[in-house]
Amino acid sequence: MTIQTDVVIVGAGPCGLFQVFELGLLGLKAHIVDALEHAGGQCAELYPDKPIYDIPAIPMCNAIELVDRLKEQIAPFDPTYHLDEQVTELAVLDEERFFVKTSKGTEFETRAVVIAGGVGSFQPMPLRVKGIEDFIDRQVFYRVKDPSQHHGKDLLVLGGGDSAFDWVNELAPHARSITMVHRSDKFRAAPASVDKMRQFEAEGRVKFMIGNCVDFTADSGDLNTLHVRHPDESITDLDIDHALVFFGLSPKLGPIAEWGVELEKNQIPTDTERFETNVPGIYAIGDIATYPGKKKLILSGFHEAALAAFAIKARLNPDEKVHLQYTTTSPIMHERLGVAAS
Ligand SMILES: Cc1cc2nc3c(=O)[nH]c(=O)nc-3n(C[C@H](O)[C@H](O)[C@H](O)COP(=O)(O)OP(=O)(O)OC[C@H]3O[C@@H](n4cnc5c(N)ncnc54)[C@H](O)[C@@H]3O)c2cc1C
Known part of the structure; x- marks a missing residue:
């Protein structure tokens, strides 16, 4: 069933989230789509624990706290989140409607679109071993969708960040065997997670090795053995059922480049009054938007979201004069915020 809505927001980073707020104040309903499994964009994905000091009136908050507050x-x-879904198609239906489709097949017919895609969708960094592509999602996994499919298996976990440690610790009690391989014994994970893995290692439930996966052996279409090279050039052959790869995520502009929206060095040029792209009714805000003097800061994206919301309201209701109202005093905004006195 095609979802009918006022606005589809592509990207649930800080700017996409705040766009929901500015649209909501003006009485417009938004659906928000993100390729990640969680909202927060770069804040959640790249620096969740880092303190941010330049959000107005919040002297300091962690990136993840900012996302939670948004x-x-x-x-x-009441925005509808569509997470773990990449927007793959965006097409103009007519002057007043757009068609949007996601990687999971969700379809929208929407009256405006805001692209808040930041630096693009975050994609897993691949395991660079020739031929390994043939085993993706069968024996080589970049994300764990169903933990139980790895229970009772011989597992290899590659990586040294939080995801690698979280899954080693989660799966250690359930796997037949689990080996963790990282290029060094310096990790980018929470110390408590590293301690937990070391505890499992001391109990003989996890084996840790320094090295890189360089090759594999397959038989009758099944991956049997992964070959790990150590710093002294020696090789260990690991017989495994599944390899879980957590090398981090890197952003790719991806399908946004195919939507007929003008691009300039992977950014979308907009005006600075409406933040509209070259396609009327499609707006761009946040890091993906560019114009003279653009600064890729969260507060710039918040400003852009406010003006884009007014422009969208005017576009969708051309006969209605849109007055500036204050959230302190506007009864209609109080009603929309659910804070109206009864
Ligand atoms: C280490 C670091 C520190 C920073 N510190 C600060 C700071 O102190 N202050 C500050 O103001 N800024 C800071 N920034 C910059 C700030 O994080 C960005 O300006 C901000 O995240 C931009 O928000 P956004 O919503 O535009 O995009 P993003 O946060 O990049 O979010 C975009 C979202 O769009 C999604 N997406 C893209 N394409 C699609 C698609 N086709 N379908 C579905 N989803 C899609 C992505 O998955 C992503 O989640 C920092 C950045 C980094 C890397």
């Missing part, structure tokens, strides 16, 4: 702030507008 989600709380937009909750009254």
Whole structure:
């Protein structure tokens, strides 16, 4: 069934989230789509624990706290999140409607689109071993969708960040065997997770090795053995059922480049009054938007979201004069925020 809505927001980074708020104040309903499994964009994916100091009136907060506060702030507008879904298609239906489709087949007919795609969709960094592509999602996994499919198996976990440690610790009690391989014994993970893995290692439930996976052996279409090269050039052959690869994520502009929206060095040029692209009705805000003087800062994206919301309201309701109202005093905004006195 095609979902009908006022606005589809592509990207649930900080700017996409705040766009929901600005649209909601003006009475517009938004669906928000992100390729990641969680909202927060770069804040959640690249620097969740780092403190941010330049959000107005918040002297300091962690990136993940900012995302949580934004989600709380937009909750009254009840946005529909479509996470773990990449927007793959965007097409103009007519002057007033757009068609949007995601990688999971969700379809929208929407009256406006805001692209808040940041630096693009985050994609897993691949295991660079020739021929390994043939085993992706069968024996080589970049994300764990169903942990139980790895229970009772001989597992190899590659990586040294939080995801690698989280899954080693989660799966250690359930796997037949589990070997963790990282290029060094310096990790980018929470110390408590590293301690837990070391505890499993001391109990003989996890084996840790320094090295890189360089090759594999397959038989009758099944991956049997992965070959790990150590710093002294020696090789260990690991017989495994599944390899879980957590080398981090890198952004790719991806399908946005195919939507007929003008691009300039992987950014979308907009005006600075409406933040509209070259296609009327499609707007761009946040890191993906560019114009003279653009600064890739969260607060710039918040400003852009506010003006884009007014422009969208005017476009969708051409006969209605859109007055500036204050959230402190506007009864209609209080009603929309769910704070109206009864
Ligand atoms: C280490 C670091 C520190 C930073 N510190 C600060 C700071 O202190 N202050 C500050 O103001 N800024 C800081 N920034 C910059 C700030 O994080 C960005 O300006 C901000 O995240 C931009 O937000 P956004 O919503 O535009 O995009 P993003 O945060 O990049 O989010 C975009 C989202 O769009 C999604 N997406 C893209 N394409 C698609 C698609 N086709 N379908 C579905 N989803 C899609 C992506 O998955 C992503 O989640 C920092 C950045 C980094 C890397």
